[in-house]
Every structure is written in C-alpha cells, then in structure tokens.
Amino acid sequence: MTGSGKSQTLMSILLSLLTTHSADRLIVIYADFKGEAGADSFRNFPQVVAVISNMAEKKSLADRFAETLRGEVARREVLLREAGRRVQGSAFNSVTEYENAIAAGTISPRFRPYSWSPTNSR
Incomplete structure (x- = not known):
C-alpha cells in the first residue's frame, strides 16, 4: 500500500510525542527500514538516542x-x-x-x- 501516507502519519505522531514529552518520559530509537530522509528531522531531539536507517538492506x-x-x-x-x-x-x-x-x-x-x-x- 505505497503512497497512502503511513510514513507521514507515523512521523506526525512521533513529532507530537517529541514536542510534548521530555527526555525523562520518552526515549526514541528511530528505526527506518526504507532509508528515507525522515530521520534527519528527529536526530537533534534529546529524546532520540539512536537513529538506524535503511534496515531493509541489512x-x-x-x-x-x-x-x-x-x-x-x-x-x-x-x-x-x-x-x-x-x-x-x-x-x-x-x-x-x-x-x-x-x-x-x-x-x-x-x-x-x-x-x-x-x-x-x-
């Protein structure tokens, strides 16, 4: 089901969580299976402790x-x-x-x- 907006929906939910929860309440490991550029948007939030990208190929x-x-x-x-x-x-x-x-x-x-x-x- 390509192009239905799943990635954008998940990124919106994640952004909402990152802007409403501090690092002592939320910890994120951003895992991207497709190697999309979305990880760069979240890399600098203190709650994001790791970014793993392009896992589908590995x-x-x-x-x-x-x-x-x-x-x-x-x-x-x-x-x-x-x-x-x-x-x-x-x-x-x-x-x-x-x-x-x-x-x-x-x-x-x-x-x-x-x-x-x-x-x-x-």
Missing part, C-alpha cells in the same frame, strides 16, 4: 535490532517486577500501578526502568 542489522527490543522488554519487566516487590510485596500489575506509586511517593521517580543510554544497553 538483514543482520534488522535481526539484531529485533533482538535488542526483545531484551529491553524483558529487562523492563524484571525491573518493574522487582520494584513492585520492594514497594508493595508483589509485582506491579501495570505501568499505571507503577506510575501511581511514584505519584504517591512510595517509589522514587528517579527509578526509571525505561531509562536508556548507549553505555547501559551493551
């Missing part, structure tokens, strides 16, 4: 990216589970419960299971 890069995402999801699940056990004796059932614990002051807002930097991702 299968090994796409596979590695998918594996990294799976690992990051698993890491966050463990951190949220451990935080819930420390705070309430059992795992949080949702991110909303975790956010409510921060709002109530029972967990430090500095504990961010979704923080990311190139040095802690290796």
Whole structure:
C-alpha cells in the first residue's frame, strides 16, 4: 500500500510525542527500514538516542535490532517486577500501578526502568 501516507502519519505522531514529552518520559530509537530522509528531522531531539536507517538492506542489522527490543522488554519487566516487590510485596500489575506509586511517593521517580543510554544497553 505505497503512497497512502503511513510514513507521514507515523512521523506526525512521533513529532507530537517529541514536542510534548521530555527526555525523562520518552526515549526514541528511530528505526527506518526504507532509508528515507525522515530521520534527519528527529536526530537533534534529546529524546532520540539512536537513529538506524535503511534496515531493509541489512538483514543482520534488522535481526539484531529485533533482538535488542526483545531484551529491553524483558529487562523492563524484571525491573518493574522487582520494584513492585520492594514497594508493595508483589509485582506491579501495570505501568499505571507503577506510575501511581511514584505519584504517591512510595517509589522514587528517579527509578526509571525505561531509562536508556548507549553505555547501559551493551
């Protein structure tokens, strides 16, 4: 379905998120499978920690990216589970419960299971 505006829609959504959420609330790894120039528009936002382009031509890069995402999801699940056990004796059932614990002051807002930097991702 080429030309239907999917890329433009996604870029509009991303721009909206980048302009309404700070880097402590949003972290973006911009992955472009087709090698389009859209990445340049987002490269300088502090929330964008990595730009990966033209992945369609580099299968090994796409596979590695998918594996990294799976690992990051698993890491966050463990951190949220451990935080819930420390705070309430059992795992949080949702991110909303975790956010409510921060709002109530029972967990430090500095504990961010979704923080990311190139040095802690290796």
